[in-house]
Amino acid sequence: MTVGLFIPCYVDQFYPKAAIATLELLQKQGVKVVYPLNQTCCGQPMANSGFEHLTHGCDELFVKNFSQFDYIVSPSGSCVLHIKEHLHDEKHPAEATGIRHKIYELVEFLTDILKVDHIKATFKHKVGVHQSCHGQRGLKLSQMSELVAPPFSKPRYLLDMVEGIEIIDLDRQDECCGFGGTFCVAEEAVSVKMGKDRVADHIKHGAEFITAADMSCLMHMEGILKRSKSEVKVLHIAEILNAG
Amino acid sequence: MSHIADHAELSEQFNKDEPRVDWHDQTLWFVRKKRDVAVNKLPEWEELRETASQIKNNVLSNLSEYLLQFEENAKKNGIVVHWATDAAEHNEIVLSILRKHGVEQMIKSKSMLTEECHLNDFLKENDIEVIDTDLGERIVQLAGEVPSHIVLPCIHKKKEEIGEIFHEHLGTEKGASDPQYLTGVAREHLREKFLTRRVALTGVNFAIAETGEFVVCTNEGNADMGAHLADVHIASMGMEKIIPQRKHLGVFLRLLTRSATGQPITTYSSHFKKPREGKELHIIFVDNGRSKQLGRPDFRNSLKCIRCGACMNTCPVYRRSGGHSYHTAISGPIGSILAPNLDMKKYADLPFASTLCGSCSNVCPVKIDIHQQLYKWRQVLVQEGYVPATKSAGIKVMNWTLSHPSVFNFAGKAGRWVMQHVPFVVNNKLNPWYKQRDMPDAPDESFGEWYSKNNKKDE
Amino acid sequence: MHRMNHLVNGTAKTIKRMSNREKILAAIRTSQPVSTALPVIDYFTSDFSGLMEKYILVLESIGGKAYVVSGYDEILSLVKNYFPDAKRVVTTCRDLVGLDDLDLSEGPHLLQNIDLAILKTELGVAENAAVWITEEIIRARVLPFICQYLAVVINKEDIVPTMHEAYEKIGNADYGFGVFIAGPSKTADIEQSLVLGAHGPKGMTIFIIDSSKQ
Numbered sequence: 037m038t039v040g041l042f043i044p045c046y047v048d049q050f051y052p053k054a055a056i057a058t059l060e061l062l063q064k065q066g067v068k069v070v071y072p073l074n075q076t077c078c079g080q081p082m083a084n085s086g087f088e089h090l091t092h093g094c095d096e097l098f099v100k101n102f103s104q105f106d107y108i109v110s111p112s113g114s115c116v117l118h119i120k121e122h123l124h125d126e127k128h129p130a131e132a133t134g135i136r137h138k139i140y141e142l143v144e145f146l147t148d149i150l151k152v153d154h155i156k157a158t159f160k161h162k163v164g165v166h167q168s169c170h171g172q173r174g175l176k177l178s179q180m181s182e183l184v185a186p187p188f189s190k191p192r193y194l195l196d197m198v199e200g201i202e203i204i205d206l207d208r209q210d211e212c213c214g215f216g217g218t219f220c221v222a223e224e225a226v227s228v229k230m231g232k233d234r235v236a237d238h239i240k241h242g243a244e245f246i247t248a249a250d251m252s253c254l255m256h257m258e259g260i261l262k263r264s265k266s267e268v269k270v271l272h273i274a275e276i277l278n279a280g
Numbered sequence: 281m282s283h284i285a286d287h288a289e290l291s292e293q294f295n296k297d298e299p300r301v302d303w304h305d306q307t308l309w310f311v312r313k314k315r316d317v318a319v320n321k322l323p324e325w326e327e328l329r330e331t332a333s334q335i336k337n338n339v340l341s342n343l344s345e346y347l348l349q350f351e352e353n354a355k356k357n358g359i360v361v362h363w364a365t366d367a368a369e370h371n372e373i374v375l376s377i378l379r380k381h382g383v384e385q386m387i388k389s390k391s392m393l394t395e396e397c398h399l400n401d402f403l404k405e406n407d408i409e410v411i412d413t414d415l416g417e418r419i420v421q422l423a424g425e426v427p428s429h430i431v432l433p434c435i436h437k438k439k440e441e442i443g444e445i446f447h448e449h450l451g452t453e454k455g456a457s458d459p460q461y462l463t464g465v466a467r468e469h470l471r472e473k474f475l476t477r478r479v480a481l482t483g484v485n486f487a488i489a490e491t492g493e494f495v496v497c498t499n500e501g502n503a504d505m506g507a508h509l510a511d512v513h514i515a516s517m518g519m520e521k522i523i524p525q526r527k528h529l530g531v532f533l534r535l536l537t538r539s540a541t542g543q544p545i546t547t548y549s550s551h552f553k554k555p556r557e558g559k560e561l562h563i564i565f566v567d568n569g570r571s572k573q574l575g576r577p578d579f580r581n582s583l584k585c586i587r588c589g590a591c592m593n594t595c596p597v598y599r600r601s602g603g604h605s606y607h608t609a610i611s612g613p614i615g616s617i618l619a620p621n622l623d624m625k626k627y628a629d630l631p632f633a634s635t636l637c638g639s640c641s642n643v644c645p646v647k648i649d650i651h652q653q654l655y656k657w658r659q660v661l662v663q664e665g666y667v668p669a670t671k672s673a674g675i676k677v678m679n680w681t682l683s684h685p686s687v688f689n690f691a692g693k694a695g696r697w698v699m700q701h702v703p704f705v706v707n708n709k710l711n712p713w714y715k716q717r718d719m720p721d722a723p724d725e726s727f728g729e730w731y732s733k734n735n736k737k738d739e
Numbered sequence: 740m741h742r743m744n745h746l747v748n749g750t751a752k753t754i755k756r757m758s759n760r761e762k763i764l765a766a767i768r769t770s771q772p773v774s775t776a777l778p779v780i781d782y783f784t785s786d787f788s789g790l791m792e793k794y795i796l797v798l799e800s801i802g803g804k805a806y807v808v809s810g811y812d813e814i815l816s817l818v819k820n821y822f823p824d825a826k827r828v829v830t831t832c833r834d835l836v837g838l839d840d841l842d843l844s845e846g847p848h849l850l851q852n853i854d855l856a857i858l859k860t861e862l863g864v865a866e867n868a869a870v871w872i873t874e875e876i877i878r879a880r881v882l883p884f885i886c887q888y889l890a891v892v893i894n895k896e897d898i899v900p901t902m903h904e905a906y907e908k909i910g911n912a913d914y915g916f917g918v919f920i921a922g923p924s925k926t927a928d929i930e931q932s933l934v935l936g937a938h939g940p941k942g943m944t945i946f947i948i949d950s951s952k953q
């Protein structure tokens with residue numbers, strides 16, 4: 037199988053290590069991965085701001101770049117959810133529908149498609165797992181605390197395979213970090229307060245690293261951590277699964 | 281033209297007092313946790329939600345029939361049925377009933393509908409004294425404010441502040457803040473009102489089409505104390521509050537209070553079917569934009585709401601901005617999908633006061649797809665032109681950049697160069713991100729650039 | 740002349756209000772989506788075991804008190820013991836011999852000085868410790884709200900598991916007023932601190948008659 041790698045715009049520019057880790061992780065599992073160089077964005081920042089009607093440029097570009105692969109994998113729950121729910125191309129409707137059915141976020145691709153049952157990685161640190169909202173409630177990467185339903189967590193399932201890792205508990209296991217796309221600047225005060233509270237929960241429980249399946253949440257929390265001169269670092273889950 | 285503050289500005293104000301935000305957030309999170317404990321005692325909880333959702337879907341698709349059925353049965357029971365197309369008409373109907381009986385003093389138990397209609401202000405203008413008898417509502421009434429939460433009206437007030445208000449208006453000891461003491465004084469103060477007022481107005485939690493009866497749920501018993509001692513009981517009802525059969529109350533009464541406060545049921549679930557001997561019982565159906573919302577396929581589900589408030593308790597934004605930041609009677613997530621229907625210009629900010637985390641939709645006992653409706657309202661508001669021009673322009677630039685790979689790559693490279701070499705261009709007061717957060721580090725290479733160098737051989 | 744004007748105005752108002760009704764119904768009819776079916780709710784299978792124990796557990800968690808008794812004599816002595824200061828005690832329950840019957844001759848407002856009202860119910864719900872009280876039982880609707888303390892007598896066999904069974908038992912009864920009462924009146928409006936006795940009774944006592952009890 038050939039996987040098309042889709043890297044969110046800001047990960048491409050600011051967090052290339054997370055993208056590299058994603059690539060290497062997939063390659064280690066024996067997957068042939070191709071990164072179409074002409075990719076840019078899934079269109080989510082515009083759509084979530086109410087400008088869904090303008091995103092056909094991004095949509096067409098996405099279809100052009102990715103329709104030929106067996107699967108498309110991305111280290112971003114929110115981008116994958118957006119494509120799954122909103123990708124449209126009037127000129128190539130079949131291709132767009134096809135993509136919506138074969139795009140996966142990295143964690144769910146590893147657990148559901150590759151059915152990974154062991155990962156060779158070492159990460160001897162205390163790690164807090166942040167449940168990014170779109171991945172959790174949209175893609176069902178883990179159970180939501182609101183529901184009366186059996187618990188499960190695909191990210192935890194994978195992280196538990198990493199040697200030496202210690203996953204900490206949290207007071208609020210799935211509260212939103214406050215990034216929310218343009219919300220992070222349009223409602224700056226609430227956004228930052230939400231981020232500060234998330235970070236405080238992790239610090240309270242002794243986290244050395246905070247990880248998640250979405251770099252946007254981590255970028256937001258990292259901004260807060262760095263401003264407060266904290267020692268705590270953020271790492272995309274791909275980087276931990278690829279560590280050691 | 282005076283500037284009306286929007287959610288972002290109001291919540292910025294709210295966040296100036298961080299300890300208070302923590303207190304407000306933790307109080308409401310505690311209520312969410314109580315809800316979790318209660319619902320986890322029912323293994324059939326998710327089935328109940330699905331059942332309630334389907335009952336409400338059936339109601340909305342047969343609303344006119346059920347309203348007529350209720351009217352027929354209620355009339356047989358001796359209840360007078362009124363219809364009000366909007367808030368103004370509702371208020372006029374209430375006033376006309378008061379005038380007919382020569383009454384100038386009325387007591388009222390919790391009704392968010394009457395908040396929506398601004399009934400208290402209207403009656404005051406017409407020289408009618410209205411006293412809210414729900415303790416939380418009485419407190420905000422004395423404070424000259426409106427409720428901040430649909431179930432917990434003065435959740436934004438600390439007990440010391442309530443003590444001050446009671447000292448000023450009810451003569452309690454200065455500095456006293458013990459809830460037991462304050463409630464005891466309120467009990468005596470309001471008991472006198474219950475015993476003397478001839479007209480009592482209540483809300484309606486559920487109206488049953490099959491029997492022509494309606495149900496009012498309270499913990500305090502204030503609705504009953506008013507209604508059973510008055511000569512006239514007026515019940516104000518949002519017309520979507522109807523349910524088909526009496527047995528459906530089994531579903532809704534099991535869901536309502538567990539969702540709202542974590543209690544298995546409110547202390548009192550009062551079923552009013554006939555007026556008391558020789559007394560009058562009126563019910564007012566209110567439309568006020570509901571038929572319009574019913575006609576919007578993307579948003580009609582919001583009319584399933586049973587006003588439990590669970591969405592507010594779970595919303596991380598609501599907990600950190602407070603109900604008053606929404607500047608509308610029904611606040612929080614549900615309010616943000618109801619209000620734009622009433623006035624898109626005034627409430628254009630509300631669907632954006634969210635990260636679309638989806639927690640609200642998952643606590644909603646009737647499965648309203650709140651976070652999806654928030655997204656859809658954003659599209660509508662942009663199309664209708666209610667989003668600021670500056671935001672529009674910015675999004676269009678971003679969109680153009682992201683639709684053209686070479687532009688995007690150039691912009692990214694340029695941005696990173698600026699961040700590395702002249703960071704003050706970005707790290708300053710004009711950058712809202714930078715106010716309380718550091719910018720991410722700017723790497724030398726983007727992933728695309730790294731891949732071109734290292735992996736191109738794979739293609 | 741004044742009366743004629745009033746009549747004309749009254750009629751005009753009636754016409755206006757009728758057209759409100761028609762306006763609203765018309766607006767709804769054009770907006771209503773395609774009809775969807777009502778779900779079947781007969782698939783809940785409740786647990787009928789240990790109902791009295793469950794009831795008591797929930798009642799105590801919501802601020803009420805329960806006594807399991809063998810009969811009415813026991814109730815009378817418990818009332819004497821636990822409500823020694825109650826001056827005016829009334830009951831609607833004829834089996835409670837020696838207590839005042841409910842006197843409504845002076846109107847409901849004068850019920851406010853009732854210290855303790857004791858009622859009998861035929862229906863209680865284990866999942867929320869509620870009792871079902873109808874106008875027929877209380878005669879004055881305000882009685883269970885205006886008294887300072889409330890007590891209700893129930894037979895153990897009359898406790899059902901959930902609200903579904905409760906409404907099954909109520910069926911299509913034609914009451915003028917009915918109320919589920921669960922525990923004493925309460926509020927948590929002041930900083931979420933629970934206070935009992937907001938406007939209604941400050942305490943709620945349930946006497947459960949277990950005829951098998953020795």
